[in-house]
Amino acid sequence: MPSSKAKYSYSIKRGANPGGGSGSSGMNMTTNRDYSVNLSVQQVLSLWVQGTTLQHFTEMWYWVFLWCLFSSLFVHGAVGLLMLVMLQRHKRGRLITLVLVSVGFLASLSGSVITSKSIPLHHPLFFIFFGLRLTSIELSIQRVPIPLLDKVKEELKKSGQLDELVRNCKTCIKERGNPVEPLMSSELPERPWQKEGSDLFTLNHDNYLLVVDYYSRYVEIAKLTPTRSQDVIVHLKSIFSRHGVPENFFSDNGPQYSSQQFKDFAVAYGFKHVTSSPRFAQSNGEAERHVQTAKQLLKKAKDPYLALLAYRATPLANGYSPAQLLMGRRLRTPVPQHPSLLTPELPDSTVVAAKERERRAKDTANYNKRHRVRDLSQLTPGQPVWITDTKSQGTVVSSHSAPRSYIVDGPSGTIRRNRHHLVPFPETVPHTPHTPTPSTPPQPVGAAALREDSEQPSIPLCHR
Incomplete structure (x- = not known):
């Protein structure tokens, strides 16, 4: 220095x-x-x-x-x-x-x-x-690495215990969400007004009833003053008197559609009422999509009736308007058009079916690619599951007639849920055997694991 x-x-x-x-x-x-x-x-x-x-x-x-x-x-x-x-x-x-x-x-x-x-x-x-x-x-x-931790990780990976530990961890299962399943597009009916979808929506503090035809995508909208089941039935009777009674009627599980009065109405008019999985609006996607379309029309237009007329007279991707597909004729609108175009003419059902299949296949492929979909395993009766929307544990009772839908026994009773809301628990939970005390008789491993599972409190988690 x-x-x-x-x-x-x-x-x-x-x-x-x-x-x-x-x-x-x-x-x-x-x-x-x-x-x-x-x-x-x-x-x-x-x-x-x-x-x-x-x-x-x-x-x-x-x-x-x-x-x-x-x-x-x-x-x-x-x-x-x-x-x-x-x-x-x-x-x-x-x-x-x-x-x-x-x-x-x-x-x-x-x-x-x-x-x-x-x-x-x-x-x-x-x-x-x-x-x-x-x-x-x-x-x-x-x-600088820490050899002890690296050695432990390598040993766990080689033996597969790390993956098994994550799969069987209950806390991890409750936090884990199901991947998106492949899209199931609805099939095109054979004829108009054969299959209908319905839903309720609110706009500017007003309640509306919407009915859409799966074949022609023709929309009927009615304003509801009270939203009781009886008022919905009255408007549906008015719509059915103009277009006829459909064979299948799809809706959600709202109180207006799940009441005993609506069941009696379905039996009296002779149509099959099919409900979607609770809290899974995608299963009633046709009606949900047209609800968005109807809201846009009512928001933008000063005269909602002219807006609805314009939608019914506008050609779709298959080349025909909803009015042509339903009634076989074009609707006259304030827009000038030649009188010959108003002549009734039935659309070519073969061309319509081919174009619809092509469009729906393309939409399905785009959806599956965008969401990176993956098939989920089938659930069996008696299998324990975690119900994501109710944040509780339940047991599968049976499968429902609707695809990807199950009947589950939960804390609040028997409910119906889509496979998207059910995360399965492992059937065999790893249990470390212990030496029983003299006061406690020895029990099988399965019984001990079942007793421990029943004593564990449910942990509420946030899932969509």
């Missing part, structure tokens, strides 16, 4: 006075000044030497160098202590810390010797080397 005392000398030579004069004529005057700057550790750290003036570039660099040297030694000491704490679990942690810190101190001391000989030339390199050294130390701290 360089001495804290720096001694420099320089000479100033002044030429003779051309005019001559006593004491200075024809005389060269050489002045040698010798001064010392005593820099102790305390003075360097205080950044000021009282009574000393730095007059030259060399003095300034020397002072800056001493400050950087002391700070470098301090930083290496702090980093060494941090490394010792972080690497204490490593089998060679102390050796790594000792080597790196020793290299840091030796580099600082060697740099001080070089810099004391030629400060202006080598001092910037010292800064660069100091920065690179600290960066290497930080990277070494972050990248």
